[in-house]
Amino acid sequence: MNRNMALFFLIMFAIGTDSFIVSPLMPTLRESFGITVAQSGWFVSAYALGYAAFALIAGPLSDGWNRKRVLVYGLFAFGLFTLLCGFAAGFWQMVAFRFLAGVSAAFASPQIWAAISQLVKPQNVLKAMGIATAGLAASQMLGVPLGSYLAASGWHTPFFAIGAAAFVLAILAAILLPAMPASGSKNASIWGRYRSLMSGSAPKLSFIAYFLFQFGNFGAFSFMGTWLSDRFHLSVAGVGTVMLFLGLGNMIGSFWGSGFTARFGQRHAFAYGVIFISLLYLLLPFMPKLALVEAAYFLIFLALGMLFPLMMNALQRLSPTARGTISSLANSSMYFGTTLGSLTAGFLYSCSGAFMSVSLLAAVCFCLSLGLFSGSGAFSAVSPVLSHKKQTLKQ
Template sequence: MILIWLFFSVMFVIGTDTFLLSPLLPLLQDQFHVSTDMSGWMVSAYALGYALFALIAGPISDRLNRKTVMLWGFAGFILSTFLCGIAPSFAAMCLFRFAAGVSAAFVTPQIWASIPVIVQPSQIIKSMGIATAGLAASQMLGLPIGGFFASFTWHTPFFVLSGCSLILVLILAAVMPDIRPAEQMARPSIFSPYRELFLLPKTSIILLAYFLFQTGNFASFSFLGTWLSADYHLTVSQIGAAMLVLGLGNMLGSLIGSRISAKLGMFKTLTGGMLLMGALYFALPFFPNLFIVETSFFLTFFTAGIIFPLMMGVFQSISPDARGTIASLSNAAMYAGTTVGTCVAGFLYQSAHHFEAVTGLTAILFILSMALYQTISKNGKRQPAVRTQM
């Protein structure tokens, strides 16, 4: 369990870097003199780097020591995050954010792939919930802290994050055990595991459902800071503080989600949670005051904390022999969704000048994703192995 909490810490720093741009976006937009739709590329560059290289990182990590892969990826993450703090231009920032995404692609998949190996089957969902809580904690604590440091200068959050990551990677090198593949598998290329996975009919459905969910999720999330600045005239530090409740909800949902899904059932919890999140996102721009907005933040991300580990569990149930590849595939889908969602949302926001155009898109994509997960649920009733491997 000590190692699981170490994974929590890794997810915390990676998550802080992933979500850091949301409260900083209005400040960086002014710093680099770019439009709202162009500013979204500072988020998309990170996501694009992650999405592209996660596809390579998974098969590689399935053949190597996961600890080694994680440490080298973390080292690249530290360097690229530091470079973001000294970026002289918008183009340079996008380049360094892309590099940070590439590096992170070799870190977080090792966590999702290692958990099913190092814990008992009955503890997998709980352990994934703890790791997911690291992401939630980064929203609860990392984003407000990042907003606080950004009140001094926009460079500071990147320097602090890279310094903390350096300390963590040293601890990781000393504490984490080697996690080597059980056997060396002879495959003609690193892409052959993907061909094997996509021969399974449920892989494409699970992947598309997750992609649609994350596209909708990050379409709205990436521009929350911009919306709060425009409609409520909040400063960057106030935006970070406003997102404190968002992270609190996500962390609590991650920690207790396994109990809720045990009572209601995995797919019922998953699809019901997506329906609630879609309704809350859709209604967000119509709420009359900041207090109700904050309440909605809490409920939305409390629900997200519950259903995200379930989504990871669905992915990991596809094939126990290619967990690293599956973890990378899921992360690639997430960041591909982030890239597409942020780009489309930036265009909609710039064109319509109303946040409800973005949240309406999110609601539609959630409904489509929910329908696909319901299809998986029906197939799962005819294939009990999907549940027993969770």
């Protein structure tokens, strides 16, 4: 099982790195394709759009297929289209390949969370999800510097490297992972799977809670660099250094957060973590020194590294037959939360001219999320959906 966890870590690292690696390539890509700054933003947006648009479809479909095959084929497609990005001869070719890479990732990535719940013993699920989350955290920390290093020999090289790595990971997944046959009905429609999943109040409250959490999280994260530049006059390189600390904290929390959870229990660990980061966000605007801000951000992302596996585990427990659907819906909720949270935070920051409004938004969203998760029973010892069904049968 350890080799499977190592494989899941590497897959999440590769997919996450593909998202972050474009950032340092932007100036070179603009020059190579002769495009404007606004047009270059499509290299990021096309990937995100492809992922968000197809994640809601990929999840329900994968619940009716062999999950191992979906993961392997998704990784091969992801590797192919990422590799083709390195051969793109024009702007629209690059946009198309980035979009298709995002679509492929939408099929591959949710299978990791679903496979963990399907393959790992219940007592080890949270730890395994922490390891997968650490792969994303490592990509966040290393994606930009890795892209810069690989691009030293040309902008094509990072795409070739990630594409080749995806092929290797697909082969390893095909060899190492056991078959994971469909957990739900093969004939169920996409809408039917969502309707079955969302029956009852527990799933509705849980996904609204997850959306609100990501709304506040990414709303505050999106304007972290702007605030650090305005308040402490940091350069782009200075903000990048802070990002390294954030990624390190997030990775440490992902790896070792399960120990904290084991001590206090999932419900209390989640509540303590949410209250902790809410207080730190409220204190951030009043910290006079950059060193204090860096320490606070490190602790925030340390806690976030622990909280994300907790939420994913709680969502996965909503239904044992719709894990792919749950993973995809969670990812889509995150993307929509990121988009709307960034827009709202930008409006608040521009109107108030102070980061306090953004940090207050984050704290309020975190607390609302905590209340909704608590009300849903997502962190109870028994799955809230199964509990609801048992009560219905008794009646």
